[in-house]
Amino acid sequence: VHIVGTAGDTLPESTPWFPRKMVDLDTFADKVLEMGEELDADHPGAKDPVYRARRAEITKIAKTYKTGMPIPHIEYTKEENETWGAVFNKLTTMFPSHACREHQYVFPLLVQNCHYGPEAIPQLDSVSRFLKDCTGFTLRPVMGLLTSRDFLNGLAFRVFHSTQYIRHHSRPLYTPEPDVCHELLGHVPLFANPDFADFSQEIGLASLGASDEDIERLATIYWFTVEFGICRQGDKIRAYGAGLLSSFGELEYCLSGKPELRPFEPAKVAAQKYPITEYQPVYFVAESFKDAQMRVREFATSLDRPFSVRYNAYTESIEILDSK
Ligand SMILES: Cc1ccnc(-n2c(S)nc3sc(C)c(C)c3c2=O)c1
Ligand SMILES: [Fe+3]
Numbered sequence: 001v002h003i004v005g006t007a008g009d010t011l012p013e014s015t016p017w018f019p020r021k022m023v024d025l026d027t028f029a030d031k032v033l034e035m036g037e038e039l040d041a042d043h044p045g046a047k048d049p050v051y052r053a054r055r056a057e058i059t060k061i062a063k064t065y066k067t068g069m070p071i072p073h074i075e076y077t078k079e080e081n082e083t084w085g086a087v088f089n090k091l092t093t094m095f096p097s098h099a100c101r102e103h104q105y106v107f108p109l110l111v112q113n114c115h116y117g118p119e120a121i122p123q124l125d126s127v128s129r130f131l132k133d134c135t136g137f138t139l140r141p142v143m144g145l146l147t148s149r150d151f152l153n154g155l156a157f158r159v160f161h162s163t164q165y166i167r168h169h170s171r172p173l174y175t176p177e178p179d180v181c182h183e184l185l186g187h188v189p190l191f192a193n194p195d196f197a198d199f200s201q202e203i204g205l206a207s208l209g210a211s212d213e214d215i216e217r218l219a220t221i222y223w224f225t226v227e228f229g230i231c232r233q234g235d236k237i238r239a240y241g242a243g244l245l246s247s248f249g250e251l252e253y254c255l256s257g258k259p260e261l262r263p264f265e266p267a268k269v270a271a272q273k274y275p276i277t278e279y280q281p282v283y284f285v286a287e288s289f290k291d292a293q294m295r296v297r298e299f300a301t302s303l304d305r306p307f308s309v310r311y312n313a314y315t316e317s318i319e320i321l322d323s324k
Contacts, residue, residue, distance in 0.1 A: 011209070011320065012306055016149070018208040021317040022157050023067045025140065028150045043176055045168035058165045059143035071125035071141055071164075079169050085118040086172040087181045090248050098251050100231050100238040102193040102289075106134075110189065121180060124164055127188055135197035136313070139188075145177075148219035149212075155204025156311060156318065160191060173248050176277070186242025187226070195289035196240070200226060202293045205309055206300035208318060214303045217270035221296065224269045224284045230254060230261065231286045237261070240286075253279050261285050264292055266299035 019025055045051035054077075061072045076084075095104060110116040114126045128139040140154065142161035154161050162183040167175040175182065190196045203226075207218050229241040237255060244251050253259065262268070264284040274280060286292040301308075310319045 015209045015305075015307075016211070018153055019157070019318070021315070022159070025154055025157065025159060026066050028146060028154070028161075029063055029065070029143070031147070031150065040176065043168070044171045044174070048168065048170075051168055055165050062141035062143035062164060065141050067140075071123070071128055071139060073123055073125065074121075074164055076121045076166070080166050081120045083166055083169045083172050084121045084181060087167075087246075088116075088118045088185070090173060091185055091246065091251070094248065094251050095245075098239050098255055099245055100190075100240040101233055102196060103189045103240065103245060106189045106192040109192070116184070121166065122184055124162060124180075127184065131188065131191050134192040135194050137191040137197055137200075139183075148222075149207065149210075149215045152204055152207035152215065152218055152222060155200050156208050156309075157204070157316065158197065158201055160187060160200075162187070182242060182246040186244075186246035189245075190226075190240055190242070193289070195293070199289045199293040199296065201311065202296045202300070205311060206296065206303065208309050209307070210303060210305055214305070217303070220272060220274065221266055221269050221299075223274055224272065225264070225286065225292060228254070228274075228280055228283060229264075229286060230283045231288070237285060240289075250279050254283055259283055263287075264295065266295050267302070270299070 019027070039046045039052065039055070045055070058074060061074070065071065092107075095107065099107075107116070110122075110127070110130070113130050114122045116122055124139050124141060131137040131139065135158065137158045137160060139162040140159050141164050146154075146161055151161055160183075163178050163180055165179060166181060167179045191200065203218055203222055207215060210218065225241065227241045227243040229239070230237050230244070231240050239245055239251055239254055244254050259280060260282045262282060262284050264286040269284055272282065272284075308321045310321055311317075312319050
């Protein structure tokens with residue numbers, strides 16, 4: 001194994017830029033697709049100037065964030081905390097029967113360590129420090145929608161880009177986009193699990209310097225696992241995808257027997273089309289996070305990237321391995 005980057009080695013010209021060390025993630029801030037205040041016409045808050053101003057205020061705070069800083073504290077309003085409380089109370093009734101065991105194991109620890117409860121929205125900084133202790137994952141506040149490339153690249157560093165705003169109070173059980181309820185109830189509990197953390201980082205490592213076509217394949221694999229994944233646990237199937245764990249309706253639907261369930265095979269998943277505005281017609285079932293990680297690692301060797309990478313946790317940086 002030869003570490004590229006020493007003695008003048010260079011990567012092929014056509015290699016898309018990718019972050020080599022943690023601080024490089026700061027460059028994503030200038031590239032965000034939209035600042036998150038342009039809401040789609042059908043967004044419940046589209047006609048609410050107070051809500052739009054609040055979104056702009058929270059995303060502006062996120063824009064000031066730099067690697068190494070504590071995540072800014074957000075003073076949530078009474079109404080925002082009530083919206084959170086409605087979502088929290090509704091979803092937690094379903095976790096014992098629908099959430100995977102890893103989610104159920106860590107949830108009480110989040111209540112204890114990060115003040116998870118219906119009264120108030122937990123602060124991202126407290127949650128990020130908890131995750132760091134569990135698996136080395138940290139959160140970064142994001143001010144809008146990152147490209148799939150940037151978002152997946154972050155996972156290579158065990159960084160999850162998280163929203164800090166909350167959905168509109170008029171429809172507490174619906175959101176057309178990720179919001180802090182989705183992140184805290186869906187994503188965060190799983191990132192506290194070592195095997196799931198390894199699996200997620202595997203996708204991130206495969207995305208570094210990948211072609212646009214391969215980024216789309218990896219984003220689809222992300223979609224059917226981290227967002228909408230189902231796993232086998234003993235003789236039962238349970239949800240581990242954040243999009244399921246944070247959506248009352250879809251959490252019930254995904255295990256109802258109505259959707260088609262297929263085994264998790266990355267090559268097939270990568271080619272699967274998915275709607276993001278209604279429930280999925282098909283879900284993929286992972287045998288375990290370890291098994292899913294090994295399948296993704298094997299799939300990654302079939303991508304057309306002429307080098308491979310390794311994460312150096314001591315220096316929080318990427319090493320390029322010239323597998324020749
Ligand atoms: C790969 C990638 C890059 C950026 N954001 C995402 N992403 C995530 S993590 N969660 C959600 S929940 C929801 C309703 C949407 C639309 C959505 C989303 O888009 C995924
Ligand atoms: Fe998500």
